Structure formats: C-alpha cells, structure tokens
Amino acid sequence: MFSFGQARQRIEEAIKGKQMLLVVGNCYVEYWGRAASKLPKGKRLLMIKGDSSSAIHQNRLLRPTNYMMNARISCEEQDNALVLSAKKLKPKESIKVFFYRVDDIQSYEMDSAADLRLFGSERELSNELMKDLSFLEEGLKPLKQEQAFRKGIADLIAEDKDGNIVVIEVKRRKADFSAVTQLQRYAKQVEKINGVKTRGILVAPEIMKNARDLLENYGLEYYSFDFEIGNPKTKIKGVQKKQPTITEFM
Amino acid sequence: MFSFGQARQRIEEAIKGKQMLLVVGNCYVEYWGRAASKLPKGKRLLMIKGDSSSAIHQNRLLRPTNYMMNARISCEEQDNALVLSAKKLKPKESIKVFFYRVDDIQSYEMDSAADLRLFGSERELSNELMKDLSFLEEGLKPLKQEQAFRKGIADLIAEDKDGNIVVIEVKRRKADFSAVTQLQRYAKQVEKINGVKTRGILVAPEIMKNARDLLENYGLEYYSFDFEIGNPKTKIKGVQKKQPTITEFM
DNA sequence: CGTGCCAGGTGCCTT
DNA sequence: AAGGCACTTGGCACG
Numbered sequence: 001m002f003s004f005g006q007a008r009q010r011i012e013e014a015i016k017g018k019q020m021l022l023v024v025g026n027c028y029v030e031y032w033g034r035a036a037s038k039l040p041k042g043k044r045l046l047m048i049k050g051d052s053s054s055a056i057h058q059n060r061l062l063r064p065t066n067y068m069m070n071a072r073i074s075c076e077e078q079d080n081a082l083v084l085s086a087k088k089l090k091p092k093e094s095i096k097v098f099f100y101r102v103d104d105i106q107s108y109e110m111d112s113a114a115d116l117r118l119f120g121s122e123r124e125l126s127n128e129l130m131k132d133l134s135f136l137e138e139g140l141k142p143l144k145q146e147q148a149f150r151k152g153i154a155d156l157i158a159e160d161k162d163g164n165i166v167v168i169e170v171k172r173r174k175a176d177f178s179a180v181t182q183l184q185r186y187a188k189q190v191e192k193i194n195g196v197k198t199r200g201i202l203v204a205p206e207i208m209k210n211a212r213d214l215l216e217n218y219g220l221e222y223y224s225f226d227f228e229i230g231n232p233k234t235k236i237k238g239v240q241k242k243q244p245t246i247t248e249f250m
Numbered sequence: 251m252f253s254f255g256q257a258r259q260r261i262e263e264a265i266k267g268k269q270m271l272l273v274v275g276n277c278y279v280e281y282w283g284r285a286a287s288k289l290p291k292g293k294r295l296l297m298i299k300g301d302s303s304s305a306i307h308q309n310r311l312l313r314p315t316n317y318m319m320n321a322r323i324s325c326e327e328q329d330n331a332l333v334l335s336a337k338k339l340k341p342k343e344s345i346k347v348f349f350y351r352v353d354d355i356q357s358y359e360m361d362s363a364a365d366l367r368l369f370g371s372e373r374e375l376s377n378e379l380m381k382d383l384s385f386l387e388e389g390l391k392p393l394k395q396e397q398a399f400r401k402g403i404a405d406l407i408a409e410d411k412d413g414n415i416v417v418i419e420v421k422r423r424k425a426d427f428s429a430v431t432q433l434q435r436y437a438k439q440v441e442k443i444n445g446v447k448t449r450g451i452l453v454a455p456e457i458m459k460n461a462r463d464l465l466e467n468y469g470l471e472y473y474s475f476d477f478e479i480g481n482p483k484t485k486i487k488g489v490q491k492k493q494p495t496i497t498e499f500m
Numbered sequence: 501c502g503t504g505c506c507a508g509g510t511g512c513c514t515t
Numbered sequence: 516a517a518g519g520c521a522c523t524t525g526g527c528a529c530g
Binding site: 033036100 | 517522
Binding site for chain 1: 268269272285286288289292294300303305307308310312314317358360364366367370422423479484
C-alpha cells in the first residue's frame with residue numbers, strides 16, 4: 001500500500017531515470033485516439049519502459065489491454081486517485097490510468113537492449129532461394145535484385161531457360177489470398193515495365209484452397225517446399241512443383 | 251539478489267496460484283519453434299500470467315522479444331543457472347530462459363480480468379451504417395450484415411433504389427489494396443450467386459492512391475466518411491461520394 | 501514523413 | 516481444428 005504522495009515520487013523518479021517501471025493496483029483506464037475504450041476498475045499492472053512505451057496488463061493474454069508508444073507521460077494526484085497520463089500527438093491519442101489504490105511499485109535499472117537475432121525469417125528464405133534457383137526449375141537464373149525494379153517490389157526476379165521473366169514470391173507460411181494478389185500485382189507491373197509475358201511463381205510450404213483457385217485463375221504457378229529451421233541457417237529440404245491436374249479443373 | 255533455491259520456490263508457488271509473476275534478472279534466452287532466435291545475456295523482465303502466457307520484455311518497445319501462450323511452464327536449477335522453460339506442442343515450440351542472476355521476483359494475486367469496452371471498431375461503424383444507409387445513398391436499404399461467403403465475410407449487403415444488390419465494405423482507417431481486392435471478391439461472389447450485376451461500395455475515411463486506381467479499374471465505388479469516436483457511441487458525421495473527375499483521368 | 505509489407509503476428513469468431 | 520479477418524495491429528526498411 002502506497003500513499004499517492006509516495007507513489008508519485010517513486011514513479012516520477014523511475015520515469016526520469018528511464019527505468020523499467022511497474023505499478024500494480026486497482027485502476028480504471030480510459031483511452032481515446034485511433035479508437036476509444038474504457039476499462040472498468042480492477043487490479044492491473046502498468047508497465048512503463050525506458051523509451052516511454054507503456055502498457056496496461058491484465059492477468060491473461062499476451063497483449064496489453066491498453067498501450068501507447070512515444071508518449072509524454074505525466075503523473076498527478078486528482079481527487080481520490082493517482083492519475084497517470086500518456087499523451088501524444090500525431091495521431092492524437094491519450095490514455096489515462098486512474099489508480100484508486102496502489103499496491104506496489106517496482107522500478108529497475110536496465111541495461112541497453114541487446115538485440116534479438118532471428119533466423120528463419122522470410123528474408124532469409126528468399127536469400128537462400130536466391131543462391132540457387134536450379135532446384136526450383138531447371139535453367140532458372142536469378143537476376144540482380146536491384147536493377148530496373150524498385151527493391152522490395154517482388155521477392156525475387158529470375159529468368160527461365162526460355163528467356164521469360166519470372167517473378168517469384170516467397171512465403172514461409174501457408175500462402176493465402178493476399179500472397180496471390182501480391183504476386184499477381186508484381187507480375188503485372190513487371191509485365192508492364194518490360195512489355196513481355198511474365199511468369200509468376202509462388203513458393204510456399206502450403207497454400208489455402210481458395211488462394212490456390214485464384215492463383216490458377218490468374219495463370220500463376222505454385223511450388224510447395226519444406227523447410228527446416230536450422231541454426232544458424234534455414235535449410236530448404238525440398239521443392240515440389242504443384243500443377244493443377246485435369247481432374248482439378250472439373 | 252535471490253538464491254536459485256529461494257527463487258525457484260517463489261516462482262513455482264506463484265505459477266501454481268495463477269498469480270501475475272514477474273522475474274527480473276540477467277538472462278540468456280533461446281526460442282525454437284515457428285522461427286528460431288537467441289538473446290544474448292542481459293537484464294530483462296520475464297512476465298508470466300495466470301493463463302500461462304509468458305513474455306520476455308526488454309526496456310524498450312511495446313512488444314516482448316519472446317513470448318508464448320498456452321505453454322507448459324517449468325522451472326529448474328541447472329549448473330549455474332535457473333532455467334525457466336515454456337514448451338508447447340502444435341506447433342512445437344519452446345522458450346528457455348537461463349537466469350544467471352535473479353534480481354527480483356514479484357507476484358501478485360489478480361482479480362479476474364474485466365472486459366475492455368472498445369468504441370470505434372470497424373464492427374461498430376458497420377452497425378451504425380446498417381441502421382441507416384440512406385445518408386450513404388438515397389433509397390439504399392440494408393439487407394444483411396456479416397454475410398458469410400465461401401471466400402470470406404462481407405460487412406454489409408444492401409439493395410439500392412433500382413433493386414441492385416450492393417456489397418459494402420467498411421474500413422475504419424485508410425483503405426489499401428487489400429480492402430479493394432476484398433470487396434471485389436465479395437461483389438464477384440454475389441454476382442455469381444445472383445446472376446445479376448452487383449455494385450460494390452468501399453466506405454473508408456481515406457483511400458490510398460493505388461488502391462483507388464484498382465477500385466476504379468474494377469468498377470467499384472468509393473465513399474469517404476468521417477466519424478467521431480465517442481463514448482458510448484461512435485458517430486458517423488458524414489459520407490461523401492467520391493467519383494473520379496475528368497481531370498483525374500488525364 | 502508516408503507507403504509498403506512482414507510478423508514466431510495476437511485474438512476473436514465461425515464453420 | 517482450420518479458415519478468415521480485424522487490430523488503437525507493431526515494427527522495420529525504404530523512398
């Protein structure tokens with residue numbers, strides 16, 4: 001149990017020192033901004049980090065009920081509550097946390113964040129594919145990624161053995177509608193720029209039935225593959241071309 | 251500073267009691283599952299909630315660096331570290347947090363989580379529109395909300411004064427490419443089912459340039475609208491039909 | 501700064 | 516269980 005005066009002092013010190021601050025207590029929360037919300041009174045945890053990002057957590061789920069980044073945080077006593085406010089402009093947003101009882105305050109001096117190293121990202125898969133496309137299809141050669149097309153417009157651009165431009169979209173998860181529409185869009189753009197028929201290949205471990213239908217409708221191609229997350233590198237185990245059979249058309 | 255023995259006891263009790271548990275200390279983190287990652291030694295906060303969702307937080311950003319839900323959590327002493335593990339099957343995932351120093355442990359008995367009341371969601375906006383489509387367009391009558399199709403769910407289905415079926419897609423923020431393809435999909439579905447020309451209307455506060463182009467290409471319509479997020483109800487302030495002008499074609 | 505796009509997305513709801 | 520989708524999506528990279 002903290003008096004609001006004590007609490008306020010602790011909190012302001014922690015924020016000033018860019019410490020990891022935790023406040024636990026009975027509170028009511030109001031948010032207004034991109035949307036609006038009210039959280040009825042209850043016991044919750046308020047977490048304020050050194051970069052001023054703050055979050056209200058209940059005792060369930062990963063995501064906080066309320067949160068804000070890059071906010072200006074202030075703390076004041078108001079009537080019978082300790083009010084913590086986070087405000088920001090652009091977009092204009094505000095959170096107000098009314099603490100009616102403060103059960104605990106903890107703050108920790110943290111060291112500068114060590115970065116997470118991630119393997120098995122889509123990017124890495126794309127890089128891995130780029131190294132050797134021959135196992136996708138005989139005679140497929142990657143073109144330089146930068147060149148005429150803006151970077152990021154497609155995962156990979158290659159040339160097949162007949163000289164056709166091939167746009168390749170890589171998804172490391174089950175491909176859905178948006179993967180197909182994205183590929184279609186890329187292929188169309190490339191076609192427009194080069195003025196020649198362009199193939200579009202979607203490479204993914206799986207594809208949703210509906211997405212598959214759309215893909216075939218667009219005349220795009222699909223390759224499935226298996227991959228194994230390895231350390232330190234992603235290993236692609238096998239690729240299999242999936243072409244619609246006659247029966248699938250009926 | 252906690253001895254690993256003490257720490258372990260505290261932690262196990264808190265987990266058993268479904269309390270909100272916080273452990274602060276110097277740790278090394280490994281994740282293996284949908285991707286793979288390693289966090290070098292550093293001071294971090296581990297949060298374990300009553301529903302067994304757990305997260306490793308650094309002193310910046312809203313999102314935790316590592317996290318897991320519905321995991322089986324265990325705690326053991328190993329060599330010179332206190333190891334907290336979260337494991338789950340389907341998909342097979344695991345996080346291991348190796349604490350080399352435990353600075354603090356806090357646990358809190360929390361009450362059952364209260365529901366956040368959110369205003370200004372897409373659903374609420376759709377509800378508001380559903381009530382009265384007339385200020386969208388004269389003689390427009392709502393038929394059905396949340397119409398499920400084989401390939402998705404349309405926000406609203408209506409009928410215009412000439413008896414045409416109108417599919418309406420509502421977006422609470424700037425509409426992008428995917429909003430247009432989504433609408434197009436639903437409109438096509440309805441057209442196919444009913445065998446008559448179907449109008450598609452996108453209602454959003456703004457629309458991205460290329461999305462707008464695609465929309466017009468598809469022969470769909472766009473209405474911009476303003477809304478005021480309020481409590482207890484979000485109000486739609488105005489709807490305006492946006493048709494391409496002659497100059498826009500040049 | 502906006503635009504585009506991935507994410508170990510999360511969470512919710514429906515079939 | 517899987518699909519489909521909104522989300523105050525968050526976060527990052529690029530123009």
